[in-house]
Amino acid sequence: METHKVKRVTLADVAEASGMSKAAVSMILNKKPGTRLSAEATERVRAVATELGYRPNAAAQSLRSGKTRTLGFISDQVTVTRFASEMITGILREAESRDHTVLIAETFGKPEQMAEAITQMTHRDVDGLILGFMDSRQRDLKIPRTELPTVLVNGIDESPCTSVLPNERESGAKAVQRVIESGAQSVAVIGELKNAEKNPRIYPSITRRFGSMRQALVESELEVLGHWVLEDWNPTDGYEATTRMLAEGYKPDAIICANDRVAMGVFQALAEKGLAPGTDLSVLSFDDEIIATYLRPQLSSIRLPYEEMGAMAVGLLLDGKLEPVEHEIDMPLIERDSMKSN
Amino acid sequence: METHKVKRVTLADVAEASGMSKAAVSMILNKKPGTRLSAEATERVRAVATELGYRPNAAAQSLRSGKTRTLGFISDQVTVTRFASEMITGILREAESRDHTVLIAETFGKPEQMAEAITQMTHRDVDGLILGFMDSRQRDLKIPRTELPTVLVNGIDESPCTSVLPNERESGAKAVQRVIESGAQSVAVIGELKNAEKNPRIYPSITRRFGSMRQALVESELEVLGHWVLEDWNPTDGYEATTRMLAEGYKPDAIICANDRVAMGVFQALAEKGLAPGTDLSVLSFDDEIIATYLRPQLSSIRLPYEEMGAMAVGLLLDGKLEPVEHEIDMPLIERDSMKSN
DNA sequence: GTTTTGTGCTAAATGCATTTAGCACTCTCT
DNA sequence: AGAGAGTGCTAAATGCATTTAGCACAAAAC
Incomplete structure (x- = not known):
């Protein structure tokens, strides 16, 4: 043929x-x-x-109008976490429903590539730019000044700009609230990230998450057991801290985990001691990564709403709502089987 | 200012x-x-x-040349698995190094959206199209005939077309080979997917993976213990099959898992019986998802090379190598700590 | 001294959709 | 009947980079 x-x-x-x-x-x-x-x-x-x-012909239309009906999305890193994927999904969904297409680029974790990527996008005449950061411990963002309407997602810069963030100011309190509702008298928090507090500008999400939690904890009747600080937030860290905690004789009614990877380690340590989350004690976590559903029992987790954040960024851009405001999006608690008395 | x-x-x-x-x-x-x-x-x-x-001005150049230096990437689903992300990374890296940008769209799992997405891309005059499928159990792809140069990644269609696939024809044999090298005498495979064999056209990767494994197994001296078929490939399935296997008194020197999620369940079942992967027996898996590094000990796994596949797709497109050929990319074995005698 | 060849450069056309200015015609009103 | 308003449509300009055809001049060749 x-x-x-x-x-x-x-x-x-x-x-x-x-x-x-x-x-x-x-x-x-x-x-x-x-x-x-x-x-x-x-x-x-x-x-x-x-x-x-x-x-x-889109090229002819663009040439005439100076608009391309195209948005640029530049991401820190697409790989590794589920977050970038979800953000892309949110962006794509909203952009498509408003008849725009999306051009994407990645800095591969190298901040210096940001400028290059932005130049590329400018050159292609995108109508707006979304800068996504997966690694919330952002350093100096080095965002070159652009004429382009820009929205930051999950990142904040020195200079004021429009940004979309998860509502971590309330997430910690929400976790504590849920622990109280579960009927717990005591709780362990596993655990804060070492050094995070020292530089709140660098770790804004983390600082807010734990700030809000600490506040809610002191206002509650809950007994807080021990003080567990982690080197990093990987399963190993959660495993070690929990093992140590149990060895020291602590037996909390509930454990709040810094994130799902940490929770995975917590589960492993509990399993070794014959403790079952959801029946012997409650475990609650943050982020709601895919592993939350892989764990046995499945993990209740306070979700990072990346898809909604992506969609909102598109909305702000297309509606021209570009005041230098931090838009905070609610982090929903996803109930599964790791909390007692659901 | x-x-x-x-x-x-x-x-x-x-x-x-x-x-x-x-x-x-x-x-x-x-x-x-x-x-x-x-x-x-x-x-x-x-x-x-x-x-x-x-x-x-890119629009003016496009208008004149009829080329846009832009590639379109349409994906099954970006969310859920790490695969789409990695594929995007590969595509982006290669495209960037060859001075092209990438426009992306998603069918959100709905095959009927494919036609719409392709139309969009055509309208934007992309120079080539990459169609990525994450769910390898592809149904009828319903790819509308296009004038556009197109490469399929991780998918095959009725009509002959250029495609890039993981080399599953060898992956199974590679797993068996590694198990033999570990000194194992007996092995359990956990496990084949129910119904997959019945329709090799629909599950091509899976069929090849297990076909190659079965072949290598009969050619080896290994004793194959039991026959474990899973409803699905989630942790629960691996957990249940392993529990059953141990209850029935089987004690293989090595377990080959269908994928990493299954392996996670296998780990849980082994842990409950006090069996440690890497010391008491070997565990080997496929895919190399992120959870492979979360498990304790870390899981050795035969990697699905999505990033390379994405990069290759770009290469084929830009080099005009569009003969209807299936390009197969080697699946490297990522050694970690779950195999005995590394 | 005229033709040929070469050099350095430019005017104008092209691709395609959108928009502005305005033409030609018919009604309506006085 | 002539002015004015309204209707239905079109020619041409515009946005910007690229490419083709070719101009004007100088140097070399016969």
Whole structure:
């Protein structure tokens, strides 16, 4: 079967085929208000256009309008976490529903590549830019000043700009609230990240999460058992801290984990001592990564709403809501089986 | 600080500022071969161009050339698995290094959205299309015939087309080989997916993975213990099968897991019986998802090379290697701590 | 001294959709 | 009947980079 190289159908083709001028066809197909063209002509042009399968050439439209109906998304790193994926999904969904497409680039974790990526995007004339940061411990962002409307997701910069963040100011309190509802008298928090407190500018999410938690804890009747600080937030760290805690004789009614990876280690340590989350004690976590559903029992976790954040960023951009504001998005508690008395 | 709306610097601006014609400037900046322009003029134009910060307008270039230096990537689903992310990373890396940008879209798991997404891409005049499938149990792909150069990644269609696949024809044999090297006498495979065999067209990767494994197994001296078929490939399935296996008195020297999620369940079941992977017996898996590094001990796994697959797809597209061939990419064995005698 | 060859450069056309200015015609009103 | 308003439509300009055809001049060749 020979693939006959079909020449693109242009506006001129439609005009000729329908016996009208290009101007008329353009006006009709774009439903330009305030123009007067006979119903008959309108009908005819529409018919011809669909019959020929006319699609306006995006390059020509962009050239004329200076708009591309394209948004740029530059990400810290797409790999490793589920977060970038979810953010992309949110962005794509919202952009598609508003007839925009998305150009993507990645800095591969190297901040210095940011400038290059932005230049690329500028060159391609995107209508707006979304800068996504997966690693919330952002350093100096080095965002070059741009004319482009820009929204930061999960990141904050020195200079004021529009940004979308998870509502970590409330997430810690929400966790404590849920622990209280579970009927617990005592709780262990496993655990804060070493050094995080020292530099709240660098670890804004983490600082807020734990700040809000600490506040809620002192306002509660809960007995807080021990003080567990972790080197990093991997399963090993959670495993070691929990093992140590149990060895020291602590037996909390509930454990709040810094994130799901830590919770995984906590589960392992508990299993070794024959303790079952959800029946012997409650375990609650943050982030709601995919492993939360892999654990046995499945882990209740306070979700990082990356998809919603991505969608919101698109919304702000397209609605021109570009005041330098931090938009905070609620972090929903995803109930599964690791809490007592659901 | 007032943001002065800077008009874009165009070729005409450079031409005027350097006292040359647009034609000359264009030729100089594009290093057109076979043209004769004085070294002095060349120098001057280049200087002026950089000074003014001239960047050609992509829309205008596209309009003229019919090329956009943009590739389209349409994915099954970006969320859930790490695979899409890695594929995007590979695509981005290769595309960037060859001065192309990437437009992305997602069908959100709905095959019928594929046609719509392709139309969108066509409309934006991408130079080539990459269709990525995360869910290897692809159904009818419903890929509309396109004029566009297209490469399928991790998917095959009825009609012959260029595709990039993991080399599952060898992955099973590679696993068996490694188990033999570990000194094992007996092995359990946990486990094949129920129904997969019935429809090899629908589950091509899985069929190949197990076909190659079965072949290698009969050619080996290994004793194969039991026959474990799973409903699905989640941790629960691996947990249940392993528990059953141990209850039935089997005690293999090595376990080959269908994938890492299954391996996680296997680990849980082994832990309950006090069996430690890497010391009491070997565990080997497929895919190398992120959880492989979360497990204790860390899991050795045969990696699905999605990043390389994405990069290769870009390469094929840009090099015009579009014969209907299945390109198979080696699946490397990632050694960690779950195999005895590394 | 005239033709040929070569050099350095430019005007104008091209790709395609959108928009502005305005033409030609018919009604309506006085 | 002539002015004015309204209707239906079109020619041409615009945005920007690239490419083709070719101009004007100088040097070399016969």
